[in-house]
Amino acid sequence: MSYIDGFILAVPKANKNKFIQHAKTAGEVFMEWGAVRVLECWEDDVPDGKVTDFRRAVQATGDEAVVFSWIEWPDKATRDAGMEKMKTKMKSDPRLDPQTNPMPFDGVRVVFGGFAPVVALEA
Template sequence: MSTYVDGFVIPIPKKNVNAYKKMAKLGCKTWMKHGALAYFECLADDVKVPYGIGFPKMCKTKKNETVVFAFIVYKSKAHRKQVNAKVHKEFGEMPGAENFKMPFDATKMAFGGFKTLIKG
């Protein structure tokens, strides 16, 4: 079975990690409730790489920032569209949603949808 993945790389102030974790727990609960196959939120740990470019360098993080690598797995691109429509509808209907402030600068977030090339 092929899958489809939404991937995110998010620079975040270290002081906001707990607020982000709270938001991510709600995200996990909501995406999974609406049919996502898997939901991961990962905090940078071992990012001083001997080759290539580590995530902090790629994101041009400041000393007071870290990086979140997150991904959501779906059955297909069509399934992703269905799940995300339900999720966005639910979030839009939440009391106070219009005043919610993200615990990171969304303009620095990288995001994309990915076709699965190999699945183990």
């Protein structure tokens, strides 16, 4: 069964196109390293909650959009190998180097984690 890395982040609305390019570039690298699917989703219907919500989770301001992303891997071993490559190649691969492909968002406020699917329904 697959393994999923999930992310929630706040991106300045003015940086939408920069974010899309950044995400495409990074996503191509993850695909090279074994990911089977990368999705980057720009907020469309993200309501405020009474106790918590996506916006609060990343401390999004009024001029920021919430992005919900995930990387699907065929298994955890492939994911772990891909993440290890990320750590070791971040400075040597210009597609990942923050100097040549800077994050157009505040990386400190990214919420992320790895998940093992427990239910998978498909059409």
